[in-house]
Amino acid sequence: xxxxxxxxxxxxxxxxxxxxxxxxxxxxxxxxxxxxxxxxxxxxxxxxxxxxxxxxxxxxxxxxxxxxxxxxxxxxxxxxxxxxxxxxxxxxxxxxxxxxxxxxxxxxxxxxxxxxxxxxxxxxxxxxxxxxxxxxxxxxxxxxxxxxxxxxxxxxxxxxxxxxxxxxxxxxxxxxxxxxxxxxxxxxxxxxxxxxxxxxxxxxxxxxxxxxxxxxxxxxxxxxxxxxxxxxxxxxxxxxxxxxxxxxxxxxxxxxxxxxxxxxxxxxxxxxxxxxxxxxxxxxxxxxxxxxxxxxxxxxxxxxxxxxxxxxxxxxxxxxxxxxxxxxxxxxxxxxxxxxxxxxxxxxxxxxxxxxxxxxxxxxxxxxx
Amino acid sequence: xxxxxxxxxxxxxxxxxxxxxxxxxxxxxxxxxxxxxxxxxxxxxxxxxxxxxxxxxxxxxxxxxxxxxxxxxxxxxxxxxxxxxxxxxxxxxxxxxxxxxxxxxxxxxxxxxxxxxxxxxxxxxxxxxxxxxxxxxxxxxxxxxxxxxxxxxxxxxxxxxxxxxxxxxxxxxxxxxxxxxxxxxxxxxxxxxxxxxxxxxxxxxxxxxxxxxxxxxxxxxxxxxxxxxxxxxxxxxxxxxxxxxxxxxxxxxxxxxxxxxxxxxxxxxxxxxxxxxxxxxxxxxxxxxxxxxxxxxxxxxxxxxxxxxxxxxxxxxxxxxxxxxxxxxxxxxxxxxxxxxxxxxxxxxxxxxxxxxxxxxxxxxxxxx
Numbered sequence: 137x138x139x140x141x142x143x144x145x146x147x148x149x150x151x152x153x154x155x156x157x158x159x160x161x162x163x164x165x166x167x168x169x170x171x172x173x174x175x176x177x178x179x180x181x182x183x184x185x186x187x188x189x190x191x192x193x194x195x196x197x198x199x200x201x202x203x204x205x206x207x208x209x210x211x212x213x214x215x216x217x218x219x220x221x222x223x224x225x226x227x228x229x230x231x232x233x234x235x236x237x238x239x240x241x242x243x244x245x246x247x248x249x250x251x252x253x254x255x256x257x258x259x260x261x262x263x264x265x266x267x268x269x270x271x272x273x274x275x276x277x278x279x280x281x282x283x284x285x286x287x288x289x290x291x292x293x294x295x296x297x298x299x300x301x302x303x304x305x306x307x308x309x310x311x312x313x314x315x316x317x318x319x320x321x322x323x324x325x326x327x328x329x330x331x332x333x334x335x336x337x338x339x340x341x342x343x344x345x346x347x348x349x350x351x352x353x354x355x356x357x358x359x360x361x362x363x364x365x366x367x368x369x370x371x372x373x374x375x376x377x378x379x380x381x382x383x384x385x386x387x388x389x390x391x392x393x394x395x396x397x398x399x400x401x402x403x404x405x406x407x408x409x410x411x412x413x414x415x416x417x418x419x420x421x422x423x424x425x426x427x428x429x430x431x432x433x434x435x436x437x438x439x440x441x442x443x444x445x446x447x448x449x450x451x452x453x454x455x456x457x458x459x460x461x462x463x464x465x466x467x468x469x470x471x472x473x474x475x476x477x478x479x480x481x482x483x484x485x486x487x488x489x490x491x492x493x494x495x496x497x498x499x500x501x502x503x504x505x
Numbered sequence: 506x507x508x509x510x511x512x513x514x515x516x517x518x519x520x521x522x523x524x525x526x527x528x529x530x531x532x533x534x535x536x537x538x539x540x541x542x543x544x545x546x547x548x549x550x551x552x553x554x555x556x557x558x559x560x561x562x563x564x565x566x567x568x569x570x571x572x573x574x575x576x577x578x579x580x581x582x583x584x585x586x587x588x589x590x591x592x593x594x595x596x597x598x599x600x601x602x603x604x605x606x607x608x609x610x611x612x613x614x615x616x617x618x619x620x621x622x623x624x625x626x627x628x629x630x631x632x633x634x635x636x637x638x639x640x641x642x643x644x645x646x647x648x649x650x651x652x653x654x655x656x657x658x659x660x661x662x663x664x665x666x667x668x669x670x671x672x673x674x675x676x677x678x679x680x681x682x683x684x685x686x687x688x689x690x691x692x693x694x695x696x697x698x699x700x701x702x703x704x705x706x707x708x709x710x711x712x713x714x715x716x717x718x719x720x721x722x723x724x725x726x727x728x729x730x731x732x733x734x735x736x737x738x739x740x741x742x743x744x745x746x747x748x749x750x751x752x753x754x755x756x757x758x759x760x761x762x763x764x765x766x767x768x769x770x771x772x773x774x775x776x777x778x779x780x781x782x783x784x785x786x787x788x789x790x791x792x793x794x795x796x797x798x799x800x801x802x803x804x805x806x807x808x809x810x811x812x813x814x815x816x817x818x819x820x821x822x823x824x825x826x827x828x829x830x831x832x833x834x835x836x837x838x839x840x841x842x843x844x845x846x847x848x849x850x851x852x853x854x855x856x857x858x859x860x861x862x863x864x865x866x867x868x869x870x871x872x873x874x
Contacts, residue, residue, distance in 0.1 A: 144749055145722040145723070145746075145747040145748075145749035145750050146749045146752075146753075147697060148610055148697070148698075148699045148722075148723060148749075148750065148753075149609065149610065149749075149753045150608065150609060150610055150611055150612045150613075150753075151612050152608065152612070152613070153608070153609050153610070153753045153756055153757065156756045156757065156760045157760075158755075158756055158758075158759030158760045159759055159760065159763060160759075161570070161573060161763040161764070164569070164570055164572060164573065172569075175570055177568055177569050177570065178568045179568070180568065181564060181565040181567075181568055182564060182565075182567050182568060186564060186567070187564040190559065190562065190564060190769075191560070193559065195550060195551060195555060195556040195559060196550040196551075197738055198550075198551050198555070198735065198736050198737070198738035198739050198773070199546055199547045199548070199549065199550055199551060199735040199736070199737060199738065200533075200541075200546050200737055200738055201530070201533055201544055201546065201731070201737040201738060202737075202738050202740070203533060204530060204533065228597055228762065228765060228767075229762060229764060229765075231761075231762040231763060231764070232761070232762045232765075235761045235762060239519065239521065239522070239642075240518065240519060240522050241517055241518065241519055241522070242519055243519045243520050243521070244519075244521070269760050270760070270761075272760070273608075273757075273760040273761060328516060328517070329517075330517045353514040353517075354514070354517060362570070366567070366568040367567050367568070368567070368568060368569055368570040368571075368764075369566055369567035369568065369569055369570060369571050369767060369768035369769075370567050370767050370768070370769070371571070371764055371765070371766075371767040377514075378514035379514075380513055380514035380515045380517075380518075381514050381517065383515075384515075384517075384518045384519075384522045386527075387522055387525045387527055388522060388525065388642075389527075390527030390528055390529075391525045391526075391527045391528065391638050391639070391641070391642040392600075392601070392604045392639075392642060393597065393598060393600040393601045393604060394528060394530040394600060395530070395598060395600070395737075395740055396597060396598075396601075396740070397740075398597075398738060398739050398740040398767070398769075398770055399738035399739070400559075400738075400739070400767075400769045400770070400773075401767055401769070401770075404567070404769075
């Protein structure tokens with residue numbers, strides 16, 4: 137925070153605005169020459185049904201407000217998961233849904249630094265880096281618990297007394313998944329505490345905690361269409377949970393923006409679910425490519441954490457993470473490197489097409505040799 | 506706030522969630538038999554260029570995240586208004602932009618009720634009813650100043666010491682507009698205080714405060730494509746102001762959701778601006794229909810406030826507002842009635858097509874006689 141010139145319009149900022157440290161998403165280069173393996177996008181296009189839906193969309197309908205309840209979309213997802221409609225919430229990307237969940241379920245305080253352990257929410261030290269940003273935005277005290285040496289989730293530490301638990305399953309950027317039993321144990325540890333399970337990458341090998349919702353009213357599952365449905369550009373995310381948890385999200389949403397999902401996004405998202413074969417074949421393909429890429433990188437001396445996501449998290453026994461990042465970039469391949477303690481020797485590499493991964497493997501062969 | 510059953514998942518709500526009183530938007534009936542004059546939608550479809558843009562949209566692009574900076578869209582709007590790019594912010598509808606502005610510029614407090622006058626933001630008692638909802642969501646103290654007897658804005662009261670001013674220009678639901686001089690006077694009264702001018706309806710006869718931005722760094726103008734561009738279903742809104750005000754909105758946005766505007770919305774919004782003839786002819790038509798409808802209703806004994814918006818605010822010398830609302834509904838015409846002191850005798854009627862307004866006039870002739 138710099139002290140603004142009194143003539144500078146920063147004098148009009150709220151105190152909070154001065155204190156914010158926004159999330160920085162992965163680079164979106166305008167130059168599409170790059171092989172883009174840095175933001176975990178799906179390398180395959182959306183289901184063909186999405187194109188059909190878009191082509192037949194009645195454009196005149198855009199003059200009207202969208203359905204604020206997203207009824208058709210929520211009905212489609214509810215049927216897909218065998219859930220009642222009142223256990224489904226839809227929002228403008230899972231980031232928005234997460235932000236609303238932080239407001240809906242966690243309490244804010246004037247000074248997050250003085251909060252006792254039971255007023256803090258907890259999440260791993262290495263996880264989706266938006267969680268501390270939300271906590272800061274809403275003045276919610278938090279603490280980070282260190283991942284185990286092998287980068288698995290420290291379940292005991294995570295279950296210790298707190299005001300709430302957030303975890304990504306599979307975790308990002310490690311790719312390591314928890315079992316359903318492990319998630320259930322976290323929820324059982326204190327049934328008066330909410331466990332938010334961010335399942336952005338669940339369709340690439342994890343088990344969804346949606347299966348636990350009949351047993352636990354203190355689990356909120358969050359998903360997105362950005363990864364496994366190849367619709368990052370559409371911005372659609374969901375929450376699944378007890379009807380009263382969904383009601384809380386609706387209260388927050390309706391105090392913020394009555395219509396978060398536009399009509400085109402609602403229509404295309406429905407089509408993505410109706411065209412399920414495409415989803416099954418592309419995610420199977422991505423998992424097969426992940427397996428093959430993992431084996432190839434291991435042969436080049438990389439350690440590859442066991443991934444249940446559409447990315448792998450790798451480090452090399454000799455070469456530094458930032459060096460690998462730069463050399464790949466020079467070779468026209470964009471991956472993600474986090475300048476963060478414990479993981480600065482790692483690269484997060486999204487699983488692309490087979491041709492893209494072959495280019496990656498060839499580039500790494502050159503760099504390593 | 507009811508005390509939840511301890512077995513009820515409401516035990517997991519934040520304190521704030523219990524206290525929220527969400528905004529209630531106008532009804533969106535699934536039964537399209539109604540003539541829908543209740544949510545100020547445009548009766549004409551979006552510009553033909555929007556359909557073309559949608560048809561030629563490369564669907565494969567949806568697998569990638571949208572441009573988080575909305576560069577092409579912001580460039581288009583910046584050129585339209587002759588503003589530098591860094592004075593333009595785009596968001597997921599003007600409601601979202603307003604919500605972010607409340608966070609970016611107004612400070613929250615533990616107890617809004619004990620705040621002194623200079624810590625309160627101010628807005629008229631009769632205005633867009635989302636403003637107090639935002640203030641409550643972010644714990645921002647506020648006070649309402651009563652409109653004058655003739656429903657004009659009480660400029661002196663609004664300019665009294667406060668932490669910020671919000672006003673809709675033209676005001677909703679009255680439709681009455683301020684002049685640019687009046688807005689400038691509010692901004693001049695205290696240059697260390699922000700004036701947010703919500704111009705959702707500006708294209709139907711008002712003068713945009715964008716013209717004041719070179720002189721005042723303490724004015725933030727907010728607009729939407731929902732009304733005059735006939736894109737309520739697309740969810741696109743803007744803010745215009747000093748580069749540091751835009752920077753504040755970006756900080757809040759990037760702490761909440763990096764990608765608020767999907768790729769389809771960005772593409773269609775650009776097309777709406779590029780196809781400007783449609784915009785000019787439809788808004789002129791709506792203003793002409795408004796004039797004709799006003800004259801017809803005055804002949805039926807209605808008082809019609811002078812409107813610079815795509816709606817009129819009317820009361821009848823003999824018949825009560827709720828009665829008129831119900832009888833119009835029975836006749837298949839949906840208008841908006843607010844059960845709120847001072848305006849409960851009024852109806853807010855959106856300007857539809859000529860045929861729709863003829864049906865309205867005929868129905869009112871029957872009801873009045």
